[in-house]
Amino acid sequence: MPDKILSPKSDRGPDLVAAPEQRAAEARAAAPAAGAPPITPVAVATDLAAAGGAAASTVTAAPAPEPAPAPAVGDAGVDGENRRRRDDLFAAAGPLLRRPGFVLAALFVAFVIVSGLLPSLFTSYKPSATSPTDKLKGPSLDHLFGTDELGRDLFSRVLHGSTLTIKATGGAVLIAIVAGLAIGVVAGFFGGWVDSVLMRIIDILLAIPMLLMALVIVTALGFGLLPIAIAVGVTITPTFARTTRAEVLRVKEQPYVEAARTGGASWGRVLARHILPNSWGPVSVLAVLDFGTAVLTISSLSFLGFGTPPPAAEWGTLISNGRNFLITSPWLSLLPGLFVGLVVFSLNHIARTLEEMQR
Amino acid sequence: MPRYLAGRVAQALLVLWAAYTVTFIILNVLPSDPITLQLSAGGADVSQLTPAQLHDLKAHYGLDDPIVVQYFHHLWRALHFDFGMSLTQNVSVGSLITDKLPSTIALTAVAIGVVLVLGLGIAFLATYVQWRPARVLLARLPAVGVSLPQFFVGLLLIQVFSFSLTWLPATGTHGWRSLVLPAITLGLPPSAMLAQLLTRSLNDTWREPYITTARAKGLSRWTIQVRHALRNASLPALTLLGVLVGYTVVNAVVVETVFSRNGIGQLAQQAVLGQDVPVVQAIVLIAAALFVVVNLLVDLLYSLLDPRVARAGRAA
Numbered sequence: 001m002p003d004k005i006l007s008p009k010s011d012r013g014p015d016l017v018a019a020p021e022q023r024a025a026e027a028r029a030a031a032p033a034a035g036a037p038p039i040t041p042v043a044v045a046t047d048l049a050a051a052g053g054a055a056a057s058t059v060t061a062a063p064a065p066e067p068a069p070a071p072a073v074g075d076a077g078v079d080g081e082n083r084r085r086r087d088d089l090f091a092a093a094g095p096l097l098r099r100p101g102f103v104l105a106a107l108f109v110a111f112v113i114v115s116g117l118l119p120s121l122f123t124s125y126k127p128s129a130t131s132p133t134d135k136l137k138g139p140s141l142d143h144l145f146g147t148d149e150l151g152r153d154l155f156s157r158v159l160h161g162s163t164l165t166i167k168a169t170g171g172a173v174l175i176a177i178v179a180g181l182a183i184g185v186v187a188g189f190f191g192g193w194v195d196s197v198l199m200r201i202i203d204i205l206l207a208i209p210m211l212l213m214a215l216v217i218v219t220a221l222g223f224g225l226l227p228i229a230i231a232v233g234v235t236i237t238p239t240f241a242r243t244t245r246a247e248v249l250r251v252k253e254q255p256y257v258e259a260a261r262t263g264g265a266s267w268g269r270v271l272a273r274h275i276l277p278n279s280w281g282p283v284s285v286l287a288v289l290d291f292g293t294a295v296l297t298i299s300s301l302s303f304l305g306f307g308t309p310p311p312a313a314e315w316g317t318l319i320s321n322g323r324n325f326l327i328t329s330p331w332l333s334l335l336p337g338l339f340v341g342l343v344v345f346s347l348n349h350i351a352r353t354l355e356e357m358q359r
Numbered sequence: 360m361p362r363y364l365a366g367r368v369a370q371a372l373l374v375l376w377a378a379y380t381v382t383f384i385i386l387n388v389l390p391s392d393p394i395t396l397q398l399s400a401g402g403a404d405v406s407q408l409t410p411a412q413l414h415d416l417k418a419h420y421g422l423d424d425p426i427v428v429q430y431f432h433h434l435w436r437a438l439h440f441d442f443g444m445s446l447t448q449n450v451s452v453g454s455l456i457t458d459k460l461p462s463t464i465a466l467t468a469v470a471i472g473v474v475l476v477l478g479l480g481i482a483f484l485a486t487y488v489q490w491r492p493a494r495v496l497l498a499r500l501p502a503v504g505v506s507l508p509q510f511f512v513g514l515l516l517i518q519v520f521s522f523s524l525t526w527l528p529a530t531g532t533h534g535w536r537s538l539v540l541p542a543i544t545l546g547l548p549p550s551a552m553l554a555q556l557l558t559r560s561l562n563d564t565w566r567e568p569y570i571t572t573a574r575a576k577g578l579s580r581w582t583i584q585v586r587h588a589l590r591n592a593s594l595p596a597l598t599l600l601g602v603l604v605g606y607t608v609v610n611a612v613v614v615e616t617v618f619s620r621n622g623i624g625q626l627a628q629q630a631v632l633g634q635d636v637p638v639v640q641a642i643v644l645i646a647a648a649l650f651v652v653v654n655l656l657v658d659l660l661y662s663l664l665d666p667r668v669a670r671a672g673r674a675a
Contacts, residue, residue: 203374204374204377204378204381205381207374207377207378207647207650207651208378208381208382208643208647208650209605209606209608209609209646209650210606210609211606211609211610211612211613212609212642212643212646212647215612215627215631215639216382216385216386216639216643217385217389218631219386219630219631219634219636219639220385220386220389221389222634292506296506296508299508299510300508300509300510300613303508303510303613303616304612304613304616304628304631304632305628305632306631306632316510319510319511319514320510323514323617326514326517326518326522327522330514330518330522333511333514334511334514334515334518337508337510337511337514337515338511340508340511341506341507341508341511344506344507344508345502345503345506345507348502348505348506349502352502
């Protein structure tokens with residue numbers, strides 16, 4: 001029975017040649033009927049549908065060096081399902097936690113997100129509170145990133161800038177995921193001329209470099225947070241659409257899809273319960289990677305002066321303002337710049353680790 | 360080969376036309392009121408105008424025709440390298456661009472040189488050096504280069520080399536000395552991408568059977584790396600290089616703004632800021648043309664280096 005087990009470094013090698021019954025026994029709890037396997041973004045479970053679609057069992061993709069402890073057999077039901085999901089999550093998190101680089105990157109990104117959503121937890125200064133006696137002070141314990149030309153605390157301004165950048169990045173990636181998934185699924189699922197037309201449009205969009213496309217959209221829509229988010233979202237959509245299409249094409253040919261169809265499931269159900277969940281893995285890694293690209297492009301656009309109008313300031317705007325004081329107070333532009341670099345590096349590192357784990 | 364060539368040229372022209380059309384649609388159809396957008400960019404306060412004045416202005420800019428007529432009119436003129444008048448500066452778009460193109464071409468050419476030297480160099484050393492810590496460091500370095508924002512790199516270089524060491528000028532467009540820092544800034548992220556790809560493909564090549572044969576013949580690591588591994592590994596890198604040239608041209612927008620260089624990039628930044636639609640449209644077309652031409656050259660070079668490509672294209 002042909003199937004594909006995504007299980008790097010797995011010692012389940014012999015499973016591939018074992019008889020289906022044996023494999024089913026070894027597989028974790030057997031789900032009743034042809035239910036879809038639980039999917040977590042990190043552990044992509046590929047379901048091995050037994051012939052005829054009688055029972056779908058799952059093998060986790062957790063690249064644990066040792067086989068995960070076998071869960072209690074026979075607790076099939078809502079409770080067992082939940083426990084299995086939890087086990088999957090822990091099995092996947094284990095190897096990740098053993099990578100210090102990944103943990104550091106994840107902690108930093110978590111800090112940026114929390115401090116961006118609740119800046120007052122991390123700084124007592126207001127981003128707009130001026131203090132003429134404290135202007136252009138270097139970094140110190142009082143002012144971690146120093147102060148700007150009006151005596152405003154730069155660390156507080158960076159954290160409040162995070163709020164704007166997180167909103168714009170979230171919006172951009174959301175646009176890209178929704179539009180990219182829709183285009184990719186339609187193209188991959190229907191094939192034929194629909195596929196050809198959509199993919200030619202995607203090719204053209206890919207031929208225009210990303211920043212240039214974003215500039216064109218910003219010219220048309222005007223400046224501010226929303227136009228930037230839309231511009232970046234549209235420019236990263238084509239890669240999402242392509243990856244989704246490739247995944248849908250791959251999953252569509254899998255035996256379990258055929259099995260589900262033979263079992264009488266409608267195309268809509270097959271799409272929602274089998275094709276989409278199993279295509280999601282590579283697309284989610286791309287999403288993390290594109291968070292980094294989106295942050296970079298958004299801060300470039302606000303650096304160029306197309307962001308929110310003052311006094312609110314995104315990271316790029318802060319850096320651009322600090323440029324005027326580069327000789328006397330270099331921290332004004334360099335510290336926020338380093339901050340942006342660290343955020344992008346962390347996001348890229350997380351994406352790369354997840355990608356390695358999936359292989 | 361001639362048929363392959365003709366096919367590739369036709370495809371390049373098609374992409375160019377499509378890029379023009381897509382940007383035309385975005386710039387002229389997407390805004391809720393494109394006419395007001397363009398008229399106010401030209402300095403006219405639309406709300407203060409009488410209907411008759413508005414009509415005259417629209418006629419002056421050719422904005423009163425149906426959008427399809429405008430499209431074919433602009434496309435026809437663009438084919439003759441006539442991009443109309445700038446809305447914010449009272450000069451033709453063509454002369455603005457021919458003024459500023461040379462400095463941007465010089466900048467990107469030097470930046471591509473940086474990309475080749477850095478990208479090749481790092482990948483070469485990362486796979487050639489046998490001391491493990493150095494190998495790991497060289498293999499990890501590109502990931503940092505890809506993540507650093509260009510405006511940050513630029514400002515850091517200015518701070519260190521212009522203000523602290525006073526070796527090179529911080530801004531300006533005069534002489535080769537003003538070209539060094541911007542070119543390094545512009546070339547850094549693409550060279551990191553090239554190094555990543557080339558390191559991977561060099562590592563793969565070292566596992567090929569013909570490398571084992573070469574080693575069995577007693578060739579030194581250096582000879583194998585230069586004569587066998589690098590030659591075979593550089594084919595995928597060539598394709599990436601074509602893409603990177605396009606991105607380098609576009610990223611000149613950020614770098615020329617950081618270094619206050621008088622080029623196409625800075626013109627693009629000002630045009631977007633002033634919502635100067637004809638200038639933006641022309642710059643997109645030029646960038647797309649550069650991108651398409653470079654990729655066409657890469658494809659042709661590729662088919663010369665690896666004749667299987669052109670033959671496969673004919674069979675398909």
